[in-house]
Amino acid sequence: MSRHEVQVTVNGRNRTAEVDARLLLVFLLREELRLTGTHVGCDTSNCGACTVLLDGEAVKSCTVLAVQADECDITTIEGVQGPFGGLSAVQEGFRQEHGLQCGYCTPGMIMAATDLLRREPDPTPQQIRQNLKGNLCRCTGYEMIVRSVRWAAENSTQ
Amino acid sequence: MSLVGARVVRKEDPSLVTGRGCFVDDMHPDGTAFMMFVGSPTAHGTITAIDISEALAMPGVLGVWTAHDFLEYPDLPQGAENFERPLLARDKVRWLGEPVAIVAAEDRFIAADAVATIVVEFDSLSVVTDVLEAVAPDAPLLFEHHGSNVITAVPTNDDLERELEKADHRAHLDLRNQRCAASPIEAMAVVADWAPSGLTMWATVQAPHHLRNQLATWLDISQAECRMVAPDVGGGFGSKIVWYPELFAAPLISKWLGRPVKAAQTRSEAMLQMAHGRDQVHSLDVGFRNDGTITALRMVVTQNLGAYPDPTGLGLPVLTTWMAAGCYRIPKVSVSYRTVVTNTNPVAAYRGAGRPEAAYSVERLVDLVARRTGIDPVEVRQKNFIPPGAFPYEVPHQEAVVYDSGDFGKALELCVDLLDYESIKQRRDRQRADPAAPLLGIGFSSWLEIGGFGPNGSLEGFGHLGSWESAQVRIQPDGSALVFVGASPHGQGHETTYSQIASDVLGIPMDNIRVVHGDTEAVLQGVGTMGSRGVTTAGVAVHNVSNLVVERAKKIAAHLLEANPLDIEVGDNAFNVRGTPGRSVAWTDVAWASYQPLALPEELTAGALEERLYQEAPNFTYPSGCYACVVEVDRQTGEINIVKYVVVDDCGTVINPLLAEGQVHGGVAQGIAQALFEEVSFDESGSNVTSSFLSYLVPSATELPDFVAGRASTVCPNNALGAKGIGESGSVGAPPAVVNAVVDALAGSGVDHLDMPLTPESIWQVLRKDSK
Numbered sequence: 061m062s063r064h065e066v067q068v069t070v071n072g073r074n075r076t077a078e079v080d081a082r083l084l085l086v087f088l089l090r091e092e093l094r095l096t097g098t099h100v101g102c103d104t105s106n107c108g109a110c111t112v113l114l115d116g117e118a119v120k121s122c123t124v125l126a127v128q129a130d131e132c133d134i135t136t137i138e139g140v141q142g143p144f145g146g147l148s149a150v151q152e153g154f155r156q157e158h159g160l161q162c163g164y165c166t167p168g169m170i171m172a173a174t175d176l177l178r179r180e181p182d183p184t185p186q187q188i189r190q191n192l193k194g195n196l197c198r199c200t201g202y203e204m205i206v207r208s209v210r211w212a213a214e215n216s217t218q
Numbered sequence: 219m220s221l222v223g224a225r226v227v228r229k230e231d232p233s234l235v236t237g238r239g240c241f242v243d244d245m246h247p248d249g250t251a252f253m254m255f256v257g258s259p260t261a262h263g264t265i266t267a268i269d270i271s272e273a274l275a276m277p278g279v280l281g282v283w284t285a286h287d288f289l290e291y292p293d294l295p296q297g298a299e300n301f302e303r304p305l306l307a308r309d310k311v312r313w314l315g316e317p318v319a320i321v322a323a324e325d326r327f328i329a330a331d332a333v334a335t336i337v338v339e340f341d342s343l344s345v346v347t348d349v350l351e352a353v354a355p356d357a358p359l360l361f362e363h364h365g366s367n368v369i370t371a372v373p374t375n376d377d378l379e380r381e382l383e384k385a386d387h388r389a390h391l392d393l394r395n396q397r398c399a400a401s402p403i404e405a406m407a408v409v410a411d412w413a414p415s416g417l418t419m420w421a422t423v424q425a426p427h428h429l430r431n432q433l434a435t436w437l438d439i440s441q442a443e444c445r446m447v448a449p450d451v452g453g454g455f456g457s458k459i460v461w462y463p464e465l466f467a468a469p470l471i472s473k474w475l476g477r478p479v480k481a482a483q484t485r486s487e488a489m490l491q492m493a494h495g496r497d498q499v500h501s502l503d504v505g506f507r508n509d510g511t512i513t514a515l516r517m518v519v520t521q522n523l524g525a526y527p528d529p530t531g532l533g534l535p536v537l538t539t540w541m542a543a544g545c546y547r548i549p550k551v552s553v554s555y556r557t558v559v560t561n562t563n564p565v566a567a568y569r570g571a572g573r574p575e576a577a578y579s580v581e582r583l584v585d586l587v588a589r590r591t592g593i594d595p596v597e598v599r600q601k602n603f604i605p606p607g608a609f610p611y612e613v614p615h616q617e618a619v620v621y622d623s624g625d626f627g628k629a630l631e632l633c634v635d636l637l638d639y640e641s642i643k644q645r646r647d648r649q650r651a652d653p654a655a656p657l658l659g660i661g662f663s664s665w666l667e668i669g670g671f672g673p674n675g676s677l678e679g680f681g682h683l684g685s686w687e688s689a690q691v692r693i694q695p696d697g698s699a700l701v702f703v704g705a706s707p708h709g710q711g712h713e714t715t716y717s718q719i720a721s722d723v724l725g726i727p728m729d730n731i732r733v734v735h736g737d738t739e740a741v742l743q744g745v746g747t748m749g750s751r752g753v754t755t756a757g758v759a760v761h762n763v764s765n766l767v768v769e770r771a772k773k774i775a776a777h778l779l780e781a782n783p784l785d786i787e788v789g790d791n792a793f794n795v796r797g798t799p800g801r802s803v804a805w806t807d808v809a810w811a812s813y814q815p816l817a818l819p820e821e822l823t824a825g826a827l828e829e830r831l832y833q834e835a836p837n838f839t840y841p842s843g844c845y846a847c848v849v850e851v852d853r854q855t856g857e858i859n860i861v862k863y864v865v866v867d868d869c870g871t872v873i874n875p876l877l878a879e880g881q882v883h884g885g886v887a888q889g890i891a892q893a894l895f896e897e898v899s900f901d902e903s904g905s906n907v908t909s910s911f912l913s914y915l916v917p918s919a920t921e922l923p924d925f926v927a928g929r930a931s932t933v934c935p936n937n938a939l940g941a942k943g944i945g946e947s948g949s950v951g952a953p954p955a956v957v958n959a960v961v962d963a964l965a966g967s968g969v970d971h972l973d974m975p976l977t978p979e980s981i982w983q984v985l986r987k988d989s990k
């Protein structure tokens with residue numbers, strides 16, 4: 061199997077790794093760079109637990125090869141921050157509105173919601189549901205996630 | 219201000235929303251090897267050879283093991299005698315995916331490559347996956363020595379035929395409660411590190427002490443050198459209290475390789491290897507009067523156990539038959555069940571575990587009675603409810619079941635109000651008459667379940683050490699508190715809930731309380747989190763043990779204040795002398811003094827502010843409630859749209875309304891998913907055709923509605939908090955409301971029942987026949 065050098069900027073830091081051609085971005089993040097906040101919940105690109113921002117846009121990092129991310133800018137959950145005691149509005153919204161229970165889907169949900177609010181700062185509940193439909197949560201039933209994202213929209217400082 | 223009942227945001231969240239949680243697969247001690255199972259390629263067969271040579275020759279492969287490498291170890295614990303599940307299949311495989319060999323390698327990718335090279339040769343045997351086919355006389359046998367696939371059978375003493383005949387009317391219903399996969403988004407994962415100093419294992423489980431008890435015995439080591447840790451656990455829903463083989467193999471492989479070993483399933487592996495839930499077939503008969511009064515009920519349950527009887531799997535029909543009559547006063551009830559093995563994944567607890575099946579059947583029957591008598595389903599329910607004055611209520615058919623409290627009529631009334639039933643009914647009739655409008659249907663579910671597991675002897679029956687739960691409070695010298703609990707969470711928010719309970723009693727601010735759980739070396743002993751018991755056992759234990767500590771603290775405070783202990787009251791992080799403003803001592807001073815013999819009253823010794831308790835329960839608890847669902851059904855496509863979903867729960871005392879709401883939403887979501895989307899299915903060869911999230915339809919945000927919530931409240935008389943538990947309510951109550959609504963929408967078609975999941979296709983078939 062061929063090995064490739066990959067250079068990425070992750071959460072503002074330049075990182076270099078030599079990886080197998082087949083390595084998925086999610087495993088580059090989790091296993092090579094030890095950023096384990098990005099989770100894996102499926103092997104069919106259905107659950108969204110692995111969602112990160114790639115050059116500013118939400119992607120499922122299990123659908124991207126590490127080599128495809130070469131020279132890209134990546135934000136993972138570890139790189140999200142904001143004015144709410146260090147938390148971003150989305151992170152704080154999930155806390156305020158109980159948008160998480162076990163927390164396993166949560167990093168992916170937060171990344172997907174962050175991406176949504178960047179594109180649409182004041183989404184309707186229906187838009188939120190539509191935009192998060194690639195992220196599965198087995199615990200919450202989603203309504204409280206919708207409220208969490210609304211909280212973030214209403215309390216965003218930007 | 220009391221914190222019990224307050225909407226407090228969770229202590230757990232800051233870690234989890236920043237990616238600083240710690241789930242099992244996030245851990246990677248130096249030198250960790252990765253192990254993976256080779257799954258059986260056939261659903262039923264005799265193994266003739268396993269060729270591991272190519273795998274063994276691969277660079278990075280550390281070893282391959284098959285059943286004969288484990289001959290000195292017993293089968294997996296707590297199987298039914300003579301039907302035990304081996305760690306790895308020996309000679310015979312009984313379901314597709316059953317582990318037959320183990321590969322360990324430097325990493326998960328090499329392990330997967332090696333697994334793919336291993337060839338399992340077998341002679342095929344005939345396959346049976348359907349539970350009714352498995353009881354046919356010529357069915358292929360999973361355990362030939364037994365001569366039948368029926369493992370346990372409990373017949374009825376009186377089949378009630380006379381009672382049913384006597385009634386004005388009788389009706390019969392055959393229904394299926396289909397097989398579901400619990401599908402926590404975190405699949406099974408374990409890291410085992412067996413060092414010379416002892417074994418430490420991190421596993422995504424709901425009951426680490428329970429696992430420790432079984433594993434140490436299985437390995438023949440002392441419990442003192444066998445430490446289990448459940449770190450952050452990404453959901454469980456019952457599927458993580460099952461004895462999966464990786465929990466037993468990983469420590470041995472670690473010992474043999476001399477390095478830590480990790481196993482972490484892919485989703486596809488999880489679908490093929492984790493236990494499933496439900497999978498019951500019911501044959502139901504009901505006798506009733508012209509006025510809708512139900513006089514007799516007969517329930518015959520056939521439980522699909524999957525390939526091996528799991529201890530909780532065997533218990534599922536027990537709980538179902540216990541709850542057969544739901545919240546209704548039915549004078550004559552007859553139940554019986556049998557449990558049956560098939561060539562499918564073992565079946566075990568899944569959120570509700572036996573009670574959703576009971577609620578579904580009785581609620582479908584009540585609607586059938588309403589339909590046959592022409593009486594409104596709400597009226598039929600009101601007519602048959604056990605009245606609020608009848609508690610404690612002993613159900614006629616099972617002495618173990620004594621309902622403690624409830625007001626079913628009130629919950630239904632509230633639900634009817636929140637639904638705006640009268641105007642929805644009018645809308646239904648309008649839409650029915652208008653061929654351009656979708657069909658509208660309304661369904662209710664007045665459900666009752668068993669929570670708070672349980673009284674002494676109840677969990678022991680499922681192989682647990684006890685049915686109590688432990689709590690321990692230790693006041694630190696600075697006046698902060700450590701609260702150790704035997705319950706081990708997987709999303710419920712134990713740290714927040716127990717902090718609230720302890721803070722109320724102790725007067726110590728929540729932020730100064732830390733809840734410790736999930737580590738057998740830190741926590742006294744524990745049973746675990748399951749059966750809606752988190753608040754009713756561990757929560758009550760925290761409450762009661764905090765009381766013991768605070769009584770002693772009052773003595774120290776009195777001593778320091780030179781006051782009478784009887785005059786001391788708990789204040790805000792302090793102790794006050796009642797009626798004497800200004801005379802008070804801070805908690806931190808009392809705590810400091812508690813470690814200084816010279817500062818203590820004579821009867822106390824250093825460390826006095828530490829206490830522990832094993833909380834027993836006198837009875838189960840009986841959470842109840844009423845749900846209502848309004849659906850629209852597209853006349854052309856059969857597509858179902860939930861227009862409104864009302865949830866009224868009665869879980870007794872609510873500790874934290876925010877968390878209670880979350881539990882209800884999550885449970886209802888899983889119940890709606892069962893009603894409309896989810897089913898594990900097998901093809902004729904026994905292949906699981908729903909083995910990923912592409913084909914097993916866990917709903918996303920666009921498929922679930924908002925919920926309209928109300929709350930009824932009858933306090934549980936059997937524990938100090940008055941709590942009943944809420945973890946499983948939603949998945950118990952939700953399915954029948956949906957199915958009742960859809961069947962109501964299809965009222966014009968003459969269909970009395972449709973089995974779950976109600977796919978657009980199944981509805982379309984009905985509508986198509988109807989329009990012919």
Ligand code: FES
Pocket residue numbers: 099100101102103104105106107108109110111120121122123
């Ligand atoms: S792990 Fe990427 S979508 Fe499930």
Ligand code: FES
Pocket residue numbers: 159160161162163164165166196197198199200403452453709
């Ligand atoms: S919070 Fe558990 S999966 Fe979403």
